[in-house]
Amino acid sequence: MKRYQKFILFFVVAILLAVAWQIIIPGNWRPINANPPIQVAQATQTRLEQEIQSRGYTFIVGPNSATNRPLNRLAGTKIPPNALQLVRRQTPLTQATLNRLPRSNGQNQGVCSRNARTFDWREYSKVTPVRDQGSCGSCWAFAAMAAFESSALFHNDINYEQVGTMADGSEQQILSCSGAGSCNGGWYYPVFEFLRKDGTVLEQSFRYQGLDLTCPALTNALKFQAETWGFVRDDIEVPPVEDIKAALCEHGTLAVAVNATELFQWYTGGVFNEFNQQGVNHAVTLVGWDDDKGAWLMKNSWGSGWGDLGYMWIAYGSNNIGYLAAWVDARKFIEDDENQPNPQPNPIPDPTPSCPPGTPPFRCPKSNSGV
Incomplete structure (x- = not known):
């Protein structure tokens, strides 16, 4: 009898809960992720x-590797309100260094x-x-490192195919x-100063995990x-097109800020020309231009x-592209101690034992390396 009473009680409670669910929850409610x-x-x-x-835009959009991530986790550049003041402080320090530096091998090539x-x-x-970068707001670190890596290749007149992962720094x-900064955002200005004072290790020494990890001791790493390093201009936030072109030729690729919007996030091709000038929130790298586009x-x-295999064609001036454009000179390298582990570049056919053509200067004997 008691079992029967428990069953009746359970049945009544179930009915009451079902009725309450229908009353409390709106009819158009759907569970989270109910829609595929x-x-x-x-x-x-x-x-x-x-x-x-x-609006007559000239680009196309669609699902891509970024559209399943929150935009505020992808675009993590946070530039301080006194940025131009900081830029102006850096200019005389940069110029003093440039005045004593000879033109690099890459600059002497004059290909640009x-x-x-x-x-x-x-x-x-x-x-x-x-x-x-994953879902970590570290775009500022990637933009700075991309410019740094390309600068090392450019100034030392090395091709990426010759050295492979020896040119990959650790974001x-x-x-x-x-x-x-952190996964919640940052800026590339302090990154370049860190690279000047302390340098960076190879990706293989501290692989990217997209987390705010504690800084480890990396004393044995190359x-x-x-x-x-410096900025293209210190008097305006977005330099003119011609000044950016000149910097691309003189220094290699540039770290810049841009306003990344939902349309930006969904970009898959064409020339992006939204021209949403409401600030900046993302850091990227400029690697070239096309006046016809x-x-x-x-x-x-x-x-x-x-985008287009990770790249975008973005109209001159669109979404504040080029904001606080900055360059870094990575011709200098820190030699590791001869008793420490010494990663080797990809093998290159070489008849000469001292400093073969195409070998990075930092891997050559000091008498031949020029550093």
């Missing part, structure tokens, strides 16, 4: 395509002209592969050790160091599944 992600993506894409059509209608540093193998070390060639850090 593909339906959400299609709805977003349709909405953005309608906006593109109504500001008067060219098109230019792309990728064609000269001076750009490292596209990275993926995780920048994230964990530079003090320039380090690269910047000679100096009226656009910069921009390298992002959202993986090769974003």
Whole structure:
């Protein structure tokens, strides 16, 4: 009898709960993620395509490797309000260093002209592969490191294919050790100063995990160091097109800020020309230009599944592209102690034992390296 009473009681409670659920929860309520992600993506894409059509934009959008991540975790650049004041302080220090530096091997090659209608540093193998920052707001670290890596290749007149991973610096070390920011955001200005004072280790010494990890002791790791760094202009936030072109030729790829919007996040091709000038929130790297397109060639850090294999053509001036454009001179390297582990570059056919053609200067004997 008691079992029967318990059953009746349980049945009544179940009915009451069901009735209460219907009363409390609106009829149009759906559980979280009830709609398949593909339906959400299609709805977003349709909405953005309608906006593109109504405003006459010249690019296309679609799902990509970045669209399943929150934009505020992808775009993590936070530039202080007194940025131009900080930039002006750096200018005399930069100029003093430049005055004593001879022209580098790369600068003497003169392959880049500001008067060219098109230019792309990728064609000269001076750009490292596209990275993926994940859901950590470390774009500022990736933009700075991309510029640093390309600068080392450019100034030392080395092709990426010749050295491979020996040209890949550690973004995780920048994230964990530079003090320039965290997964919640940062800026590339302090990164370049860290690279000048302390240098960076190879990616293989401290691999990227996309987390705010404690800075480890990396005393046994081979380090690269910047000679100096600076900004394209210290009197305006977005330099003119011609000044940016000149800096690309003189210094190699540039770290810049941009306003990354939802349309930016969903970009898959064409020339991006939204011209949303409401501030900046993201750091990227400029690697070239095309006057026929009226656009910069921009390298992002959202993986090769974003945009055009990780790149974007972005119209001159669109979304504040080029904001506080900065360069770094990475011709200088720190030699590791001869008793410490010494990673070797990719093998290169070489008849001469001292300093073969194409070998990075930091791997040659000091009598031949010039450093």
